[in-house]
Amino acid sequence: MLRRRDLLITAVAAPILAQTASAQASGHQARPDLPGRNFPKVGGNLGNQNYSTLQRIHRGNVRRLKGAWVNNIEGGAMAGNSQSTAIAVDGVLYVESALGNVIAVDARTGATKWKYLQTRGPLTRRGVAVGAGKVFTCANDNWLIALDQHTGQVLWERQHNDFGNLEKVAVVYHDGRLHCGTNDGPRGAALCFDAENGDLLWHFWGTAAPGELGGETWEGESALTGGATPWMHCAIDPDLGLVYWTFGNARGSQSSQDGSQRGGQNLFANSIVALDLTTGEYRWHFQSIHHDIWDMDNVMAPVLVDTPKHKLVVYGSKTGMYYILDRSDGSAPLGIDERPVPQEPRQQTWPTQPFPRQGGWTEQRPVEQPLGTAVPGDPNRAVPNFQVGRLYTPHWDEPILTIPGHGGGADWNHQSYSHHTGLVYTGFGYVAAAHSLTEASNGLRPPGEYLTGGIVAVDPRTNRVRWKKRMPYSLAHGNGILTTASGLLFIGQPDGNLLCLDARDGREVWRWQTGAAVSSSPITFEVDGEQYVAVYAGGTGIPYGDSAPRGDHLWAFKLGGTQPPAATPPAPVIRRPVSGSPVDGSTVNNTIVLGRIAGQATESDAVNAVTPTHLRVPTGTTVTFVNPADNTKVHRATQFFEGLFDIALEPGESFKYTFTTPGEYFFNDGRPAGKVEVI
Secondary structure, three states, rough: OOHHHHHHHHHHHHHHHHHHHHHHHOOOOOOOOOOOOOOOOOOOOOOOOOOEEOOOOOOOOOEEEEEEEEEOOOOOOOOOOOOOOEEEEEEEEEEEOOOOEEEEEEOOOOOOOEOOOOOOOOOOOOEEEOOOOEEEEEEOOEEEEEEOOOOOOOOEEHHHHHHHOOOOOOOEEOEEEEEEEEEOEEEEEEEEEEEOOOOOOEEEEEOOOOOOOOOOOOOOHHHHOEOOOOOOOOEEEOOEEEEEEEEEOOOOOOOOOOOOOOOOOOOOOOOOEEEEOOOOOOOEEEEEOOOOOOOOOOOOOOEEEEEEOOOEEEEEOOOOOOOEEEEOOOOOOOOOEEEEOOOOOOOOOOOOOEEEEEOOOOOOOOOOOOOOOOOOOOOOOOOOOOEEEOOOOOOOOOEEOOOOOOOEEEOOOOEEEEOOOOOOEEEEEEOOOOEEEOOOOOOEEEOEEEEEEEEEEEOOOEEEEEEEEEEEOOOOOOOOEEEOOOOEEEEEEOEEEEEEEEEEOOOEEEEEEEEOOOOOOEEEEEEOOOEEEEEEOOOOOOOOOOHOOOEEEEEEEEEOOOEEEOOOOOOOEOOOOOOOOEHHHHOOEEEEEOOOOOOOOOEEEEEEEEOOOEEEOOOOOEEEEEOOOOOOOOOOEEOOOOOOEEEEEOOEEEEEEEEEEEEEEEEEOOEEEEEEEEO
């Protein structure tokens, strides 16, 4: 006899399953390659749809989803960068740890079946491939490795130099071949190998050298050190015989922000390129950013989507825009226009950039609001004392603050296409960046800014937003999305919580604390007729640095599981920290010196040119801000976002402020920034 709770669940589930059947009947049919019992590759299928036909777990019973087991695959390690997504094949999960080791885990019990230990040192990996009885992974120094699927024993190892670092990018197996991308090096490349022995079958360079197709788009020989590395795995359409790679930003000899010595569009940087699956021959490309000087490459795994009128590829996007293309020829059925953008001749900027006619799904300019009036926690506020620009505003030596920023928008997280709803989903981040040639790296994320984000659902038939949900954390860095035939959406957060949302509207219906930041995609699979959800929670330093909790926790969940949640770890710090450790105010006479790096006697405009950068004082303390008499410039102390003070001091002048309320109070002088912590 059914219990009352089961009757209620059945009553709730019936319309959900009926809706699924209706959706499939109306054109969203489940194709043979869609994951069901297995989740056989990173991305779920060759189209990277991260969707499963399983529906035993649904909105009516998801609250009964509990931990089935957890395996600390490295024995309890709480450090490193864990970016690998697990896959599930015939009752076994395969995942790589922060050390780059490969672990096979019994999907029923969570017991480790075998473990391959890297012999060439630890490295960050993003996923294995399984095929032809083998598990494929990579190692430092450009080694491609095949392991026996059942024992983990090495079957062959092949080293492939001269193409960049063959280390991080997830491996894709299809039809006896391996598709791998290089994640760094002078020139990036897409590579195809024979899965039987590791022989190189073909390659395609991310930068077009002189004499090659597209070579005229690079000044001189700048393509030979131009970067354009793939970073993320490809998508494959066997019917069209095409493989789709996304290539990263162009680099110069100095930095990715300097385009002065690499004039031209710089193909195939910042592009999606369709290649012949058999030969690697070029078929078509679309470049989303011409002559990139902002590190805004749209490098994420492309998603293949079929609609009644088109076979589409969804591409993007750090820029907060989807570039939706016909995947047979690269045309844009919904329209993408080249529009004029601001120019900087010294950077050799390109006169136009492509904009989808439907616009984007996030802000393209930081919001400037008077100090003290901004809504607390509003993520897209401009940090003060920076010149603010729209997307594609060029820079030279003066930092220009733009959004989404090279760490915002949708970055290297996995996206999902739901055959149940017909929508494409992605997590994204609000991480504004100030670009200039005076930054040593690829842009300054100003101290004190909020690093938050959200989830957006877009209809690929129209490129219009169906819904958008702001979230407390950036979800752009490995926070992949899984959708299911029962209308559920799973995503992990940097605070360790795995969330389940209603895919129709983003309403949260379930959450679970895994104990470490999730920088991978959840998956679902079936064993002995029972549906499981699994996720690897290990964490990474992007974008929260050491404040993001780390771990080695491979979790599986099922209805009625008995494994309790993990203890809640400290939450990531969502405001970009200042450099340096806290200094007790009593040791420096409660004084902050502007325009000076600690221990240096000369004036500076560096980001840490505040001494100390982090002052800790009791409530009620009066703090003195001073611009030393031997400085030559006026220096500011602008407190944000509360707007407590905004003062400009000539050399030799000082200012006092009494802090009466506990909290953290950021201030800056443009690039230099500090914080007063009141306890």
